[in-house]
Amino acid sequence: MIKIITESKDQVSNEVIEYLLAAGVRFRRINSDIFSSFSETISNTKESECEVIWHRRAFKQLNPSEIQKYPFTYKILDEQDVVNKFIEKKNYFENNIYYGGYIEESQHNKLYDLYLAKKIGLIVPDTIITNKKSELKAFKKDYAKIITKPIKDLIRFRNKNYIYSSPGTFLIEQEHIDFLDENFAISIFQQYIEKEIEIRIFYFDGIFFSMAIFSQNDERTKIDFRNYNYAKQNRFIPFKLENTIQKKLKELLKHKKINTCSIDLILTPENEFVFLEINPQGQFGWVSKNCNYYIEKFIAEKLMINDEKIIKKRFK
Template sequence: MILILTESFDQPAQNVASILDTKFAEYKVIYGTDLLQKKFSVDITKNVIEFDNDVLDNINIVWYRRWISSKFEFSNNPEENIYLKSEFEELSSNFMLNIPTKKWLNIPPYINPYPTKAKQLKQAIEFGLNIPRTNISNNKITLQEFYRENKENIITKSLYNPYTYYENDELYCTYTTQVDDVDIQTQENLFFPSLFQNNIKKYIELRIFYFLGKFYSYAIFSSQNQQTSVDFRVYDHNYPNRLMKYELPKEIKKKLTNFMTTFNLHTGSIDMIIDEIGTFHFLEVNPQGQFGGMLDLDLDIENDIATYLIENNV
């Protein structure tokens, strides 16, 4: 049997499940929230999991896609919410470690933690990938020096994950943002440590989905639109960026494959940019990144994942 672990409303996982249906494959989907809403038990001594009145057995492959939203609230009490979240993370680790499977597609971060941005950038350099000039600082003097060294053209982004929140039923999120002299001058002498990079003059952005040595890539022409020029996720619905299927050079594929293999990442959404003189720059990889909507560009990732799961359901 194929087991899919994901969070509810994850469209790529639902699309893959629909393909498995058309091919009459035997599979089960478990959402992270199911551990809070359905009966289960984990017998660590016997290595047996009972879930929703069934024993989880005869599992040949597990696809870990996602698990639970980082914004999920376990309690209205802030301190209790923090405690229960840590308990749920430990629960998830115990649950996944005891799944009797022959093979994983994506090892969960509850078993093998995902690499931080710092580790990613250091490893990218090791494999010969270019990265933006990067500085993590908490003081105005260092930031001013970095600003001048990079021709007064720098950006800032989250050290870990973007901050998201809801207000009046609207979702807000932090994005990569350009930093100017006014921003620096209005800062305190000491501020919360932040990540800064030189703002590379880009020709195009690349969104690359990696799947066990295969690459599904497309170019995003975002540089000519002021709203999307720094971060294409600040989407302009009135003037959408043009997208085009893109074939990566063999040398870049080799470096990225070595990078992903080092971190034991089977899949991931990789962000890169190509500057105005044609140099490739690695930005980051999100092991749980989205990859829906690429079929329009003749990039049938979901069908390839479904086929892989079926072929390994033995």
């Protein structure tokens, strides 16, 4: 049985499922934003059947929505988190064919990714994590330009009639530093890397699907292509990733024990590849469509091939 854990509005999941439907294979879809009944047995006698699991987005919603209205919701969510992590660890231990994951996404640490990337020989932006103004001033003196961005995720919340959101990646000017107290909230700062192009990569089970993004042709997207200009889209084309970079990225993912993710790189005007970050459950539909990669078909075929292997093994 193929099992897909995703969200009800995730378009790439819909497209993968269309291929499964066309092939007439059995599958089960679990939408993380919708409550689903759940039971799991830990028994001395009962053995679980092997499955092919693609954990595309988020986690299983194991608590009815009515319960989440109460003041102690945070405690129930903590327990749900433990159950979701148990499910994933159990599947790995039992050698189920498991793509993606909740654990790596929930505890994702971009700082550790930078450290690992540097250790295996990838170039990374010089980075400082600090809450001291004096350290930031010293760091700024070393580089013509520096940037800051969220350590983990963008801040976004609603208050009455307004939605507040952090700006993502942006350049730090001297006036920003002057405004700070001697100690401030812990933050990340990096040297600004000049770009020839930005590269978005989707990785699945040993295969890299890479796309070049010509973000430098637009002032709005120069600092970060995610400052989207919907009126004037960046140009996107397929990109062939060098074998040496592929090997280093595979080594990095081996350390992290993940078999699918999205990766962001920069190619500098000096033709050097610079590692930026990994997104364990990153979007890839736009990479697939802009480059005619048909990644959704590739994933569906991988799931079906592995499901067939399990079926044959079961009836040997």
